[in-house]
Amino acid sequence: MIPALMASSSLVLLTGLIVPFCTGMVWILYKYRFWKMDTLVVDVKTQQALRRYVLFESVHGKPDSVLLTFKEYAKQDRQIKGLLFTAEQDIFLADVVKKYNPLTAVALGTQCGYSAIQLLTLLPCNGKLYAVEHDENMAESAEEMILVSGFKNQQFSMLFQHPIDAIHALSNHINENKVDLVLMDHQPDQYLQALQVLEEVGVLHQGTLILANNIEQSAAKEFMDHLQSHLYFEIISSCQGLIAIQCTKTRVFNYND
Numbered sequence: 001m002i003p004a005l006m007a008s009s010s011l012v013l014l015t016g017l018i019v020p021f022c023t024g025m026v027w028i029l030y031k032y033r034f035w036k037m038d039t040l041v042v043d044v045k046t047q048q049a050l051r052r053y054v055l056f057e058s059v060h061g062k063p064d065s066v067l068l069t070f071k072e073y074a075k076q077d078r079q080i081k082g083l084l085f086t087a088e089q090d091i092f093l094a095d096v097v098k099k100y101n102p103l104t105a106v107a108l109g110t111q112c113g114y115s116a117i118q119l120l121t122l123l124p125c126n127g128k129l130y131a132v133e134h135d136e137n138m139a140e141s142a143e144e145m146i147l148v149s150g151f152k153n154q155q156f157s158m159l160f161q162h163p164i165d166a167i168h169a170l171s172n173h174i175n176e177n178k179v180d181l182v183l184m185d186h187q188p189d190q191y192l193q194a195l196q197v198l199e200e201v202g203v204l205h206q207g208t209l210i211l212a213n214n215i216e217q218s219a220a221k222e223f224m225d226h227l228q229s230h231l232y233f234e235i236i237s238s239c240q241g242l243i244a245i246q247c248t249k250t251r252v253f254n255y256n257d
C-alpha cells in the first residue's frame with residue numbers, strides 16, 4: 001500500500017512539477033539564444049510602413065533628413081528602434097570611419113538602408129558602397145531609400161544576394177582594388193564565415209576597417225573567439241555591441257592545397 005502511494009505521488013510530482021519546470025527552462029534557454037536573432041529581421045508590413053513614412057516625411061535629396069525620419073519612425077516602433085544604431089553608435093561609427101577615410105565599403109545586412117545611407121554620407125564623392133541584402137523586398141526598399149537620400153547609381157551598388165555569395169561576386173567586381181571598410185550587420189552567427197571568405201577571396205588589405213554589430217549576442221561568440229586568437233586582426237574600440245577591428249596583415253590562400 002505505502003510503496004504504491006509513494007509511486008503515485010512521485011508520478012504526480014514528476015508530471016505536475018518537474019516536467020513543466022523543465023519545459024519552462026528549455027523555453028527560456030531557447031528564447032535567450034534566439035530572441036535577439038528574431039529581432040534582426042522585420043516583417044514586410046513593418047518594412048512597408050517605414051518605407052512610406054520616410055517617403056512622405058523626409059526631405060528628398062537630404063540624407064540627414066532621411067536618417068532623422070528613420071529615427072522619428074523608430075520612436076513609435078520598437079522593432080525598428082532595435083535595428084537602427086543608437087545615437088552613441090552613430091557617433092562612434094562616424095568618428096571611426098572619418099579616421100580611416102575609406103573609399104570602398106561593403107555593408108553586409110542592409111535591411112531598411114539606415115546604415116548604408118549613414119556610410120554613404122561618410123564616403124568621399126568618388127567612393128563606392130556595396131550594400132548587400134538577401135531579402136528582395138528589403139533590398140528594393142533600401143535601394144529606394146538610398147536614392148531618395150540623393151545618392152547616385154555610381155556611388156553605390158545594391159547586391160540582392162546572401163552575404164557570402166555577395167563577397168564572392170565582389171571579388172570580381174572590384175578587380176585589383178581592395179575593400180577599405182566592411183560593416184557586418186547581418187546574422188552574427190555568420191560573421192566568422194564572412195570574415196574567412198573575405199580573407200580567402202583576397203579583398204582585405206592591411207588597414208581594412210571591419211565594423212561588426214551585435215557582438216554581445218551569444219551567436220557572435222565564435223567570431224569573437226576567432227578574433228582574439230588571430231594575429232591578423234586587432235580590436236581597436238567598441239560601443240554598445242558595435243566593434244571596430246583593423247586588419248593588420250593579410251594572408252595569401254593557395255587554392256591548390
Ligand SMILES: C[S@@+](CC[C@H](N)C(=O)[O-])C[C@H]1O[C@@H](n2cnc3c(N)ncnc32)[C@H](O)[C@@H]1O
Binds near residue numbers: 040083115133135163
Ligand atoms: C540588424 S538588421 C540590419 C540593419 C541594417 N544595417 C540597417 O541599418 O537597417 C539584420 C540584417 O540581417 C539580415 N539577415 C537576417 N537573416 C539573415 C540570414 N539568414 N542570412 C543573411 N542575412 C540575414 C537581414 O536581412 C537584415 O538585413
